[in-house]
Amino acid sequence: MEKLPHIRYLVFATFLYANAVAQNAATIVGHVTAAGSGESLIGANVSLIGTFYGAATDSEGNFLIKELPPGSYTLLVSMIGYRNVTVDSIIVRAGETLVQEVTMDRDVLKSPQIVVSAARFEQDIMEAPISVSVLGVRQIFDKAAFSLEEVVIDESGVTSVKGQLNIRGASGYTLGAGSRSLxxxxxxPLLGSAAGNIVWTVVPSSEIERVEIMKSAGSALYGSSAMGGVLNIITRNASASPENKLRIRLGRYSQPRFDQWRWRNDPGLVYTVEATHARPFGDHSGWLRLQRNSTPGFTELNWLNAWNLTGKLKLNFGSRYTAVLYANYYSENKGLESVWKSPAEPFEAPAICADDKSVGQKFNLNGFGNYIYSPRVVVKAKAAWYDVWWRNHGTNTDFSREQKYFSELQGAANWSSTLSTKAGVALERGWINARIFGVHNSTMVAAYLHARQKVGHWLVSLGARNEQYYVDGEYLDGALAPSLAVNWRRYDWLSLRSSVGGGFRVPTIAEMFSHSQLNVFKVEPNPDLKTEASVSFEAGGTMILSGLVFDQVRLDGAVFVNRFNQIIEPVPDNLGIIHFENITDARIAGQELSLSAVLPAERGLIKVAYTHLDPVILSLAGNVIDTLSYRYRHNLQNTLTLNFGAVAATVEYRYASRLEKTELFDTNPLTGQDRRVPLHLVNSGLAWNAGEWEVLLRIENLFQYYYVELERNMAAERLITFCLFYTF
Amino acid sequence: MTWMARLAAGLSITCAVVVLAISCSLKDSLGPVAGVEGELQVSGEWPDSIKAAALIVLDDVVLEDAADHLIAFSDPLMPGDTLIPYFVQLRPGRYYLVAAGLTVEPALFLANMEANSADGDIPFVILDDDLSAIATPVLIRKDEVVQVNRTISF
Incomplete structure (x- = not known):
């Protein structure tokens, strides 16, 4: 109680400071237009470099930054489809309003240029210290995908094995029990605390502003599960004027091209109907989206019926206080896929499982609040609640109820125009009651500190994160992950980067306590699992060229080595019982090269990305003793888009080499029982943009190429979809 | 170089990649397989010594030396169950189907299959008492699946 007077003084001093700031405050207003057309740009991001002040342009292209202390500032304006603009040495005086006009040139590559995930600071993608891919609205829209997974696997270094995300081969396939990509x-964080796996269905793929894929170890920034990379989804804010969107997607799977594989007379209708309303109200804004999704599936148990209600609210209390609240409710009733009936009937389920299904609900609530204490100091508080319930019916009667609470308090300071720091603490609590895990709880506490210093053309990022884990009230393990990264950018067209960092991942509850039967295989618990750790090194560069055959070429290359210690993988022992085990050491080394080229007169875009991996298990002496399972050694993605006025035609080709090693089922060379083949997937699309109306025709797996990602599971059949989008 | 020429150059490169993709996709795609399928049934009391039952496929009917002629086996039928649908993928050829009892747990049987095959000591016993059925070969043709049901009486 004796401390209360001090708190009163502190509150009073803060009030006086805030009052003085308000009285002396300056304002910057401005207008952002497109070069050439003079069109006002809506939704451009405006920020003052070295401070935490910023705004977005409204429905008339205007922006307003108020409550600004007098001084000299550098203005940065960014928008997808346009080149960043900086305006140096803007001087604002006490009580004055400065008017600033900004004109932006078009960026023919049309990809986002500002990222936040790579160093937890907002920065130009050319200054990112590690490899980052960014997907913008257009790239997501052009895929007409229900699940974001279908979009991200076309990025360099990204693959998926039966829904399990792999960034540079980090995760492989772990029976859904743990992911090394966050x-x-x-x-x-949007991972379940028990299985630690990505739940794609809760991602609102049509309301995304951009997706950032961070491809190097992210534990120093984001902790456990980020040791193999991070996928950060940034949802859009509501538009500056009231807006309604209606999206209808109708599709049909093809009949298998072999008569022997046909299993139904009518493939049925795939449909998604979605309505979104967005509006500003006063200084605030929000959107609400309702989605209905139904598919008969391409296999007997691939059917799904789901409802998804999502909303986002952005609250602005002047320039210094902002808050965001995001909520998602998802309800599904779906077939429970396990394995095919046989390779002779690969689209049918075993007769005994024909009625297997799963019913579940997911609820996710998260939000954050920003308080700009001064131009150079900001405090951010984050919180999230995650509640998942599901129950299986049929031969599999598993059930699960899982809840997770996450909170984080973060402070950031710009000490000078060249030095920034960020520090924070986080707490996560999880509860699980599942038939195959039992009843457990987990707690994570973390603290981190990061600094960024600019020295000439060099940008040095240094940081570390410490996490401590408790399971069922007992201490499990702790880890410290440091990182050091540099970026050199002497010219606008060239940047070089290199980084080294530690990573870690604590075993998930699923890996420690799973007790189940998978066909003839038994999975037994291993509560003695240890935290796995990694050291990652990467060097790479990005070059933007023009004046060659193409209007503009963006070339990005990287070499990387990830060395894992005590990596956790599902391993059958000599009794045929699968345990999750710390299998000595492993190394995934590789190279990655990607090229984006704009055809002359913006007639089209060519994207080529190639990734080579060498995923090996090492002995204690460091010798190669085996290949890591479920990793594609070669992966190539190509996209060609041609523009004919309002019509755009796209062809995509994806190649992945044959999986060299799998775990679940043996092959038999005497019978040809080995279904692993390389992937050769061709997709195509035709889009017509007529202002408020947009029409898209997509064909996935155009040539009906048949392959398996996971043993005894046929991958998707050809799907033809017609999409209609109306904005009003 | 005019923009038309540059456009043509860019398109040519991409078209070459697409053509390559299409030709490869036709070659490597999975397709129909040949094999034998049906139901394996059990009647009577399971002996304690038999941990599971399966249909094994031999390339010659030499029962005393079955390990040397073992080609494949079906998913096992576990004690307590009376019926299991099965499928065994096979290359075109002539085969003999024999009902066998595994004397170890199926998971252990599978885990050590390679080592046991090399030793010629596979832990199973022949359960079929219908020798005429064993001696009748099954002829598998390309992309053809042959139906065979078999019952084991304990």
């Missing part, structure tokens, strides 16, 4: 939604 999914963030607006910077908040």
């Amino acid at each position: 999914l963030l939604l607006d910077g908040v």
